[in-house]
Amino acid sequence: MGARAAVAGASGYAGGELLRLLLDHPEIEIGALTANQNAGTRLGAHHPHLTPLADRELGETTPETLAGHDVVFLALPHGASAAVAERLGDDTLVVDCGADFRLADPAAWEAFYGGPHAGTWPYGLPELPGQREVLRATRRIAVPGCYPTAVTLALFPAFAAGLAEPDVVVVAASGTSGAGRSLKPHLLGSEVMGAVSAYNVGGVHRHTPEMEQNLSAVAGRPVTVSFTPTLAPMSRGILATCTAPAVPGVTAEALRAAYERAFADEPFLRLLPPGQWPSTAMTYGANTAAVQVALDERARRVIAVAAIDNLTKGTAGGAIQSANLALGLPEELGLPLNGVAP
Amino acid sequence: MGARAAVAGASGYAGGELLRLLLDHPEIEIGALTANQNAGTRLGAHHPHLTPLADRELGETTPETLAGHDVVFLALPHGASAAVAERLGDDTLVVDCGADFRLADPAAWEAFYGGPHAGTWPYGLPELPGQREVLRATRRIAVPGCYPTAVTLALFPAFAAGLAEPDVVVVAASGTSGAGRSLKPHLLGSEVMGAVSAYNVGGVHRHTPEMEQNLSAVAGRPVTVSFTPTLAPMSRGILATCTAPAVPGVTAEALRAAYERAFADEPFLRLLPPGQWPSTAMTYGANTAAVQVALDERARRVIAVAAIDNLTKGTAGGAIQSANLALGLPEELGLPLNGVAP
Amino acid sequence: MGARAAVAGASGYAGGELLRLLLDHPEIEIGALTANQNAGTRLGAHHPHLTPLADRELGETTPETLAGHDVVFLALPHGASAAVAERLGDDTLVVDCGADFRLADPAAWEAFYGGPHAGTWPYGLPELPGQREVLRATRRIAVPGCYPTAVTLALFPAFAAGLAEPDVVVVAASGTSGAGRSLKPHLLGSEVMGAVSAYNVGGVHRHTPEMEQNLSAVAGRPVTVSFTPTLAPMSRGILATCTAPAVPGVTAEALRAAYERAFADEPFLRLLPPGQWPSTAMTYGANTAAVQVALDERARRVIAVAAIDNLTKGTAGGAIQSANLALGLPEELGLPLNGVAP
């Protein structure tokens, strides 16, 4: 085993998914598991699908329990990571699944999250140009948000190739695990089954500036995103429909060629064959993004659709993919390429 | 009983919903029920939820079986309505739930449906300006498509008040009953449960020109719609997220005021209080549309979201609402205002 | 309007269903709506599907707010009804949707619920022999539990006709609304979607003695029930599979004839035609029970399956059906016979 990992926040959904993947990882061994309110309980009470860990007891999330590991994955509520990370040595690889260190612009942080900006860590999306090198050399990783992962992977080829105008409209559907394991009435099964609902409408969702940050970097100019999230009756999965005005003269062939080029060497990005459109069912439990793109000739818009599993590629899988790079391991190691269907 | 109604295509989902509503209609009596392949079978084999009609046998869809009724509701495959309607007398109110007579522009018909244009009937959306008078005086009604119903109701106040630019982007999620009872692999329960998928991407969905027709009429200038439909794991319901650039200077207050004005006297349109966003669960089985609107100040876009039940307000309820007008009955008669939840 | 009704516990699922049905009831007017923690909030925040009541504010559940109504429906947590009922006059019809007054045997109450037995009220299942007369003459009604409703309706004809031995095995699947609107982790959408789970296994579910009480009364001798409930990924509905050894010599014909006889004059009981089996989809939102019965010739067991909507016939619809009798109204008044499907 090359590395020993602790998982803080092990009783939540992101924590559970990290453990599911780490159990199959050939070079990372599972060390301490910690929780907040659930400290002292068995993991099997929270994640009964993880047979080999069922009898492990959860410790408290303290610098002491997390110390002495090569990697520490943080799956904590927003705002809690900085204090923990400070106490871990600079040699420890710290991978934060929360939002605290994702944004480079303090003003954007304050506008969308409020309170002081904790700082900026290298952004854990290896598919962004030049990002693999950054991740290979860091001990701190900010794992992208689930929606920004889907939206960035859907649109970066169009912006990298200069085929889309920087006025993006995104509507995305997410499974309920994206909201975490919080006990809120609108997340009860009786409420979500059989219903799609909108929330955080009007450009107020906190993932919006992160999408703009990513796409602006690729485009080399400011990109504005109008983002509307919706909640769909499924546990996992994001389907992001991303549109932008096509640059005059763009053809469907040029658009497809740009995506083929951009995805050619990417292990986890999959451009579907013409005529096949993404479904979250293609990526359930997998670290893959399934993407398709079309040119709406009448409305002159680029329409790119991405499907990911919000807990895998959108959180825990993405975290391990970046951690693999930082640990000097093959990027794909231990990450499922195939989903579970039907 | 004021009127006797036949339902052609009674074994499908639209037919079943028509019957569910007509069973509670105080002034319409149910007459002949007909089908195509299912002629000769009991209705209870197809719609076991309709207790009083369980033992009714389905006749064949012919002019003879449909003759002698005051109203004939057609829930037939696209292309089949014209031949049937021609044989029904001019005195008979014919209400077509199919697409054949919705579009005014033959070129749009040919571009999206192919084949010759059957003609244009009065459009059964009473909420459009001036449309109630048209519907009170007709014996032929083209029931709107389910998606155009949701999109038109979401956006007409913004266009009527001149607050939105005519460059619309719509992404909508629909329950699977919108695809009818057709035996296609992608509609199997095993495929749709737990998954959201995109289809007809790139501006090719047939409901697109119908949306443009409605919004252009309201706006008084050509409106272009980029429309992407998605399939969600629920039986019923449409959630349409509709966005358009805000006209410069528009405020959130002006936007809300326009919607309050437009919805003030509408029996089936419901503007949610500020802060509450539509869910299809609000309209399950009801003839209501639940709408909310916001101004995305950063992206300067109007975001209007509408939830409807695709089979009720989106098809059968809308059909009966218009038929009520044509029959000289109160518009709301026999139509459920409240949904079934949770 | 013949009667004015208050609903205590209006923000929960049973309360919401009572209101949905009362809104369509021609002889009952909706009066005070009260809640516990949710007092002071708008009903629309909890039941946005009930359009006409959206702006009604919830009062506190006190004898004062509930006084002055002809009928008071109690949809309160177990144990809370007695104190409220005591303070309402003997002239007021009190209909308790909770368990407090269902059991006749104090020992059974203590064994399954613990604590002192509050008493016994007339049992609100009009389909039981002789029960309509009892209900017509009472001002206090104990509404049956949802599972006992399904199981009793499935099996009473077999026991009334002496065709089944008193050793019953029941396994039932319930939708999640049966657990109410309580914020428990296992009721989150992420947990319940895509999964069926068992709970309260081993004969410990509190509805067990109620099933035995009903079936023993019909059979005229003690009936034992082994009951296992399961939770299914749907909001509403109970499917109860009920089996008992067949009395020697019983034939399939005799069994069916007994059910036909028992159901002949029952407005809400529906024996499906041979070959069709119950689905909860047949009864969604309806006050109907769909029942089928078979004789397993090899295992010599009677297998009766009942589908109901746990919130309608299983709670609120059953409550109103009994209240209609007590108010001297037609039993079926205001109650939906047909479900909403698909």
Added chain:
Amino acid sequence: MGARAAVAGASGYAGGELLRLLLDHPEIEIGALTANQNAGTRLGAHHPHLTPLADRELGETTPETLAGHDVVFLALPHGASAAVAERLGDDTLVVDCGADFRLADPAAWEAFYGGPHAGTWPYGLPELPGQREVLRATRRIAVPGCYPTAVTLALFPAFAAGLAEPDVVVVAASGTSGAGRSLKPHLLGSEVMGAVSAYNVGGVHRHTPEMEQNLSAVAGRPVTVSFTPTLAPMSRGILATCTAPAVPGVTAEALRAAYERAFADEPFLRLLPPGQWPSTAMTYGANTAAVQVALDERARRVIAVAAIDNLTKGTAGGAIQSANLALGLPEELGLPLNGVAP
């Protein structure tokens, strides 16, 4: 790679699950993929979740295409396996996921399946006493049915220890993938979502004699099973509630001890800790069975509940587990122990 495998029936659900598991199997290489109606199409059109095989073309299911492999997995309609198997050499390991060779008793075959009995192959349930030795020495394996797998694993400890009477009542809920990818109206998403339904009631389901065969062998005397299957709104999973009268004098402690003993060395059987009950969510995508048992003291019945994934442990995983034994490989090789949740 130790072995090369062909999969016949690769476009169906069982075929897809075989491929999902074989893609991760370190000692089995995927060879020919064949289909019936879907011959000539790409695998990616049917199983888009299997990224590396998306471009593989499906051949026809003929002895020629299947020849030359070490293992041939048959996932064919019932009745089709015998003809194919005959043409494959005795050296080829043939693993039949269909029912043709499961039953030892020709009379049971004829009573439940009709037509002539094709024969009997070694039964692929390694957990049955003595069965591992049989499977290590065979070139023909009959994979158990999904329901019999769940029921046998739930009850064999009770019968092996002589704690249960041979009069079993089983009610099981299955996800829709158990019915395969057949285009039948009752399997459409619109029909199955939000509904639980019964089918094949009255002791007529074809898996019944297989359950009796297994439990009788363990008990050493004839066991009768009354089996009622139900269809639940989920893609995968079986939850089987299995009850039998307790032998007089049996205690809860003795019962639990028998299960602990029986499961002690089983890699894929998991007895849950006291108080935790099986959910299909615990086994989604895993080759595990989660089991719990209780004694209903009042009704004097053993209640054992098992959850499995019908496509994994119930079909493809079970098939590979048995094939591992026949190929001389470690039994657990390539099989997922952990499920995907939530």
